Amino acid sequence: xxxxxxxxxxxxxxxxxxxxxxxxxxxxxxxxxxxxxxxxxxxxxxxxxxxxxxxxxxxxxxxxxxxxxxxxxxxxxxxxxxxxxxxxxxxxxxxxxxxxxxxxxxxxxxxxxxxxxxxxxxxxxxxxxxxxxxxxxxxxxxxxxxxxxxxxxxxxxxxxxxxxxxxxxxxxxxxxxxxxxxxxxxxxxxxxxxxxxxxxxxxxxxxxxxxxxxxxxxxxxxxxxxxxxxxxxxxxxxxxxx
Numbered sequence: 001x002x003x004x005x006x007x008x009x010x011x012x013x014x015x016x017x018x019x020x021x022x023x024x025x026x027x028x029x030x031x032x033x034x035x036x037x038x039x040x041x042x043x044x045x046x047x048x049x050x051x052x053x054x055x056x057x058x059x060x061x062x063x064x065x066x067x068x069x070x071x072x073x074x075x076x077x078x079x080x081x082x083x084x085x086x087x088x089x090x091x092x093x094x095x096x097x098x099x100x101x102x103x104x105x106x107x108x109x110x111x112x113x114x115x116x117x118x119x120x121x122x123x124x125x126x127x128x129x130x131x132x133x134x135x136x137x138x139x140x141x142x143x144x145x146x147x148x149x150x151x152x153x154x155x156x157x158x159x160x161x162x163x164x165x166x167x168x169x170x171x172x173x174x175x176x177x178x179x180x181x182x183x184x185x186x187x188x189x190x191x192x193x194x195x196x197x198x199x200x201x202x203x204x205x206x207x208x209x210x211x212x213x214x215x216x217x218x219x220x221x222x223x224x225x226x227x228x229x230x231x232x233x234x235x236x237x238x239x240x241x242x
Contacts, residue, residue: 007241007242008037008038008039008105008106008107008108008241008242009036009037009038009039009239009240009241009242010037010038010039010040010041010108010160010200010202010238010239010240010241010242011033011036011037011039011040011041011067011237011238011239011240012040012041012042012043012162012202012222012224012237012238012240013040013041013042013043013204013224013226013229013236013237013238014042014043014044014045014074014164014202014203014204014205014224014225014226015043015044015045015074015204015205015207015225015226015227016042016045016046016047016058016226017045017046017047017048017076018046018047018048018054018055018057018058018061019047019048019049019054020051020053020054020057022054022057022058023057023060024060024061025061026058026061026062027060027061027064028064029236029237030061030062030064030065031064031065031066033065033067033237034064034065034066034067036239037067037239038067038068038105038106039067039068039069039070039105039106039108039110040065040067040068040069040070041069041070041071041110041112041160041162041202041224042069042070042071042072042095042162043071043072043074043162043163043164043202043203043204043205043224043225044071044072044073044074044075044076044077044114044163044164044165044203044204044205045074045075045076045077045164045204045205046058046071046073046074046076046077046086046090047076047077047086048076048079049076049079049080050076050077050078050079050080050081050082050083050086051080052082052085052086052089054086055085055086055089055090056089058090058093059089059090059092059093059095060093062090062093062094062095063093063094065094068096068105069094069095069096070095070096070097070098070103070105070110070112070162071090071095071096071097071098071112071162072097072098072099072112072113072114072115072162072163072164073086073087073097073114073164074114074164074204074205075114075164075205096110098110098111098112098113098150098162099112099113099146099150100146100149100150101150101153102150102151102153102154102159104154104156107156107157107158108156108158108159108160108242109151109154109155109156109158109159109160109197110159110160110162111147111150111151111153111154111159111160111161111162112147112150112161112162112163113143113146113147113150113163114143114163114164114165115143115144115147115163115164115165115166115167115184115185115188115203116139116140116142116143116165116185117140117165117181117182117183117184117185118136118137118140118181118184118185118186118187119180119181119185119186120168120169120180120181120184120185120186121169121186123180123181124185124186124187125137125140125181127141140185140187141187143165143185143187143188144185144187144188144190144191145191147161147163147188147191147192148191148194151191151192151194151195151198152195154195154197156197157197158197158199158242159195159197159198159199160198160199160200160201160202160242161188161191161192161198161200161201161202162201162202162203163184163188163201163202163203163204164203164204164205165183165184165185165188165203165205166183166184166185166188166203166205166206166209166221166223167184167185167186167188167189167192167201167203167215167221168184168186168189168213168214168215168221169184169186169213170210170212170213170214170221171203171206171209171210171211171212171213171221171222171223172184172206172209172210172223173209173210173213174206174208174209174210175206175207175208175209183205183206183209184203184205184206189201189215189216189221192215192217192219193215193216193217193219198219199219199220199242200219200220200221200222200240200242201215201219201220201221201222202221202222202224202238202240203221203222203223203224204223204224204225204226205225206223206225206228207225207227207228208227208228209223209225209228210223210228211223211228211229211231211232211233211238222238222240224237224238
């Protein structure tokens with residue numbers, strides 16, 4: 001664990017996809033992370049189908065983690081229609097679920113939300129036409145607004161945004177171009193770039209994406225899907241100095 005009061009070491013990982021057959025799969029990793037980092041961020045798709053037992057298995061393994069944990073859910077965690085139950089189980093294991101509320105740990109603010117799809121830059125879907133399209137775009141806007149409001153509540157010199165969906169196209173590079181609009185939304189980057197204190201963004205979801213990118217205002221973005229980090233760093237979690 002980092003002893004400096006000037007920086008913290010953040011471990012970040014996404015896309016654990018815990019199944020009912022995954023008992024104790026991550027216990028040793030969480031214990032290892034406790035020795036390497038000051039805070040752990042979980043970047044969504046923590047379960048494979050959002051089942052109660054999957055969340056319970058993950059919660060059991062997370063008890064091996066002795067450092068503060070912040071998390072957001074991913075799309076897989078919604079599959080069974082009980083994301084609140086998944087979040088409740090993880091909260092009972094000591095996880096701080098980000099969303100409407102931000103949190104400050106060791107002088108660093110953490111704000112987050114799942115995010116949503118919609119595309120990037122000039123390819124971003126606009127709210128025009130059918131009601132279904134407008135509802136779709138409203139969801140993306142609401143997720144970005146949740147992130148923006150949480151970041152606004154922080155008064156720290158340093159903040160980290162924790163997401164599941166990507167805020168920039170940089171970190172989905174490597175995925176098929178046809179599915180880029182389904183991997184994230186520039187609206188999330190717009191929210192991040194309104195605040196000078198955001199030092200990093202971590203996300204998951206794009207299993208075949210790139211590890212690093214930047215928002216338009218040059219905030220570093222890290223794709224922490226475990227499959228991407230394993231390829232880039234030789235271990236399934238990122239370690240970032242904040």
